[in-house]
Amino acid sequence: MKVDPQQLIDDGYIVLRQVVPHDQLKALRTSFETLVEKQKVVWARERKPEERPGGVWTTSAQPRVFFDEVVDAATANTVEFCLHENTLGVSQQLMRAPEAAITLMALMCNPVQDHGPASWHRDIDPTVQAPLKGMQMDYVKNGPGYVQWNIPLYDDNVFWLVPKSYCRPNTPEEHQHLLTRPQEPMPGGIPIELSAGDGVVYSHMGLHWGSNYSTKLRRTVHLGYRAFGSASYPIVDHFYWNLEFTKHLSTEARARFEHFSQLHTQQCDVIESTFHAIHNKDADNFRDGLAKLHPGEEERMVAVVFLSKLADKIRTLKTPEVSKLSIEERIGAISAHRLNFHLYEDFADRFSAEAAESIWQRFSTLYEKIEAEIAQSVPDRTSRVMRYQLTEMPANFEVEEFIRSW
Numbered sequence: 001m002k003v004d005p006q007q008l009i010d011d012g013y014i015v016l017r018q019v020v021p022h023d024q025l026k027a028l029r030t031s032f033e034t035l036v037e038k039q040k041v042v043w044a045r046e047r048k049p050e051e052r053p054g055g056v057w058t059t060s061a062q063p064r065v066f067f068d069e070v071v072d073a074a075t076a077n078t079v080e081f082c083l084h085e086n087t088l089g090v091s092q093q094l095m096r097a098p099e100a101a102i103t104l105m106a107l108m109c110n111p112v113q114d115h116g117p118a119s120w121h122r123d124i125d126p127t128v129q130a131p132l133k134g135m136q137m138d139y140v141k142n143g144p145g146y147v148q149w150n151i152p153l154y155d156d157n158v159f160w161l162v163p164k165s166y167c168r169p170n171t172p173e174e175h176q177h178l179l180t181r182p183q184e185p186m187p188g189g190i191p192i193e194l195s196a197g198d199g200v201v202y203s204h205m206g207l208h209w210g211s212n213y214s215t216k217l218r219r220t221v222h223l224g225y226r227a228f229g230s231a232s233y234p235i236v237d238h239f240y241w242n243l244e245f246t247k248h249l250s251t252e253a254r255a256r257f258e259h260f261s262q263l264h265t266q267q268c269d270v271i272e273s274t275f276h277a278i279h280n281k282d283a284d285n286f287r288d289g290l291a292k293l294h295p296g297e298e299e300r301m302v303a304v305v306f307l308s309k310l311a312d313k314i315r316t317l318k319t320p321e322v323s324k325l326s327i328e329e330r331i332g333a334i335s336a337h338r339l340n341f342h343l344y345e346d347f348a349d350r351f352s353a354e355a356a357e358s359i360w361q362r363f364s365t366l367y368e369k370i371e372a373e374i375a376q377s378v379p380d381r382t383s384r385v386m387r388y389q390l391t392e393m394p395a396n397f398e399v400e401e402f403i404r405s406w
């Protein structure tokens with residue numbers, strides 16, 4: 001399947017027909033249904049006392065099965081589909097990347113009771129990632145380092161988006177819409193009409209909407225792919241899986257995931273040495289490391305902001321107060337996800353508490369500049385909508401100014 005990367009940059013999404021090869025649809029439906037049933041058993045068991053019987057399956061507006069967690073040898077075609085030329089291969093083309101890997105494998109299901117529309121949103125938080133325009137200009141100039149997909153197994157028009165909204169901030173009208181009537185159709189928003197087996201690949205920065213979480217049968221595969229070696233550094237740079245499940249896969253499929261894991265480890269090696277260069281105030285090695293992480297010369301500062309957020313997480317994990325907390329509390333302390341936390345904790349093992357603190361200190365001027373911008377543009381940090389208002393990268397503060405700030 002041939003795609004045009006520029007189409008994704010121009011529109012923020014591409015609809016592709018028959019992403020699921022016609023002769024695989026029936027078997028995939030069967031396997032995914034088996035995995036839904038397995039996950040329902042897990043959810044029923046994990047139900048909290050205050051929840052209705054069934055747990056997540058009966059309470060969630062959009063029950064989401066991370067299917068690698070329940071896959072077995074008989075249903076391995078579900079995971080293998082994520083390695084297909086039409087999914088992984090297309091993602092790699094769109095990211096113009098020498099390598100690409102799966103970050104997330106999920107299945108979005110209909111709820112058992114009508115939940116109606118969700119709220120319009122963007123899948124990013126500029127206050128914990130990077131100022132919105134920085135991430136957007138990085139995407140426009142260097143192309144994506146991360147792409148997201150919805151691939152329904154049954155006809156699906158639940159997903160809406162506002163074309164081209166990924167590469168600009170909210171208009172004042174959109175901002176008001178999000179604040180006052182987030183569950184109503186957005187001006188400029190369009191439904192993405194997908195037949196069974198079609199797919200939409202899109203920028204998760206764009207405004208989008210789960211327009212109706214009704215009881216109509218919905219089994220939509222939701223995937224994320226990140227690049228290794230693309231011009232930009234991926235906004236999503238971690239995996240929501242670990243290698244445990246790959247024991248159920250064929251030797252060939254397992255080898256692909258092992259390779260993804262190796263790519264991640266190699267990336268961690270580069271970040272570790274880049275952090276040590278920062279620690280040692282070694283500007284040349286820092287510039288080299290940064291150029292490996294973000295080969296595109298323009299908007300390289302966005303990757304520095306991402307590194308600052310990672311340095312903050314590592315420093316936090318290494319503090320004596322946090323390191324003695326339970327795993328749930330440690331996950332909360334760095335706002336990680338239960339499925340990717342192990343990657344942060346493993347990476348933190350590469351540094352002493354003193355080194356982590358010192359690396360973090362080198363980012364303090366950058367941190368303060370971003371905090372000042374948040375104070376000016378985000379009236380309420382607890383509001384997801386308000387956090388989209390952090391749009392501006394620090395002014396007159398590029399990589400060389402960052403180095404001078406050490």
Ligand SMILES: [Fe+2]
Nearest residue numbers: 121122123208
């Ligand atoms: Fe979303």
